[in-house]
Amino acid sequence: MMWARLLKRVFDIDIEQCACGGKLKLIAVIEEPDVIEKIFKHIGLDPQPPPITPARRRAQ
Ligand SMILES: [Zn+2]
Numbered sequence: 001m002m003w004a005r006l007l008k009r010v011f012d013i014d015i016e017q018c019a020c021g022g023k024l025k026l027i028a029v030i031e032e033p034d035v036i037e038k039i040f041k042h043i044g045l046d047p048q049p050p051p052i053t054p055a056r057r058r059a060q
Pocket of ligand 1: 021
């Protein structure tokens with residue numbers, strides 16, 4: 001799961017860490033865009049990802 005390692009490295013988000021301190025286990029991963037879009041629409045979320053913008057230089 002390359003994306004899980006990237007989330008941890010870039011945003012310090014550990015998808016295996018539960019808020020209660022326990023360990024989470026992935027039981028399925030949905031990667032098909034059509035299925036993801038259906039799920040998002042069903043739960044009332046915008047299925048379109050935010051626009052990609054160039055990185056900004058950090059003020060020093
Ligand atoms: Zn928990």
